[in-house]
Amino acid sequence: MTKKKPALSWxxxxxIKTQDGKFIGKGRIELMEKIKAYGSIRQAALAMQMSxxxxxxxxxxxxxxxxxxxxxxxxxxxxxxKATVTPEGxxxxxxxxxFNKKFQKLxxxxxxxxxx
Amino acid sequence: MTKKKPALSWxxxxxIKTQDGKFIGKGRIELMEKIKAYGSIRQAALAMQMSxxxxxxxxxxxxxxxxxxxxxxxxxxxxxxKATVTPEGxxxxxxxxxFNKKFQKLxxxxxxxxxx
Numbered sequence: 001m002t003k004k005k006p007a008l009s010w011x012x013x014x015x016i017k018t019q020d021g022k023f024i025g026k027g028r029i030e031l032m033e034k035i036k037a038y039g040s041i042r043q044a045a046l047a048m049q050m051s052x053x054x055x056x057x058x059x060x061x062x063x064x065x066x067x068x069x070x071x072x073x074x075x076x077x078x079x080x081x082k083a084t085v086t087p088e089g090x091x092x093x094x095x096x097x098x099f100n101k102k103f104q105k106l107x108x109x110x111x112x113x114x115x116x
Numbered sequence: 117m118t119k120k121k122p123a124l125s126w127x128x129x130x131x132i133k134t135q136d137g138k139f140i141g142k143g144r145i146e147l148m149e150k151i152k153a154y155g156s157i158r159q160a161a162l163a164m165q166m167s168x169x170x171x172x173x174x175x176x177x178x179x180x181x182x183x184x185x186x187x188x189x190x191x192x193x194x195x196x197x198k199a200t201v202t203p204e205g206x207x208x209x210x211x212x213x214x215f216n217k218k219f220q221k222l223x224x225x226x227x228x229x230x231x232x
Binding site for chain 1 (some may be wrong): 131
C-alpha cells in the first residue's frame, strides 16, 4: 500500500477579541485596508466580494464596540460619501500585521513527519 | 458618551495541514484523547457531544490521509469493539500540545489598547 506522501505544516488564524468574543480578524483588517485604498465602503465591499450592507455592518460593529471610531463614513450625496480610516484604525491595522508576522514565523516551525 | 471599556487580547487557532488543506486541529486531537481515555469511539463521541457516525468519519479521514493509522478500531461484538490510539497517534497529540503551548504563549502578548 503506497499513498502519496503529504507534506505536513502548521497553519492557523489569529484575531483580537474582547470579553464579548471575536472583535477584529483578518477579514476586518483587509476591509479597513480596502477602505483606506478606495476611500469608499462601496468600492471596498466590491473588492472583497461582499455586499455593501455586510461591509457596513462589520464597520458598524467595530465602531460600536470601540469607543473611538475606526472608520468614519459620510453617507449620502451622489455616488455615496467618502469613507476614511481613522488614525486609531490605522494603528490597529499596523498592530495586527506586526503580531501576524510573529505568528507566521511561528507557523514555519516544522511538523515532525513521522506518520507519513 | 461612555461605553464599557473592553479588554483586548489576542486569540486564535492552529492546526496541521497537508497540501489538501486542514488535517488535524484541536477537535481531532481531543477526539483521539477521548478515545485513548475510553478505549471506545462510541464513548469518545458521546463525551464530545458528537454522533458516532461523525466521530468515525473524522477518524477515517485521518487514517486515510496518513499512511499509518492514528486510531485502530475493532468493530463489531457486543457493545462495539475496542478502539486504540496508535503510537503515531500519540506522537501527533504530543506534538500538537507542544506547539500549542508556544502558540498560547505568543497569544499572551498584550494588545495595545489605544482605541478604547
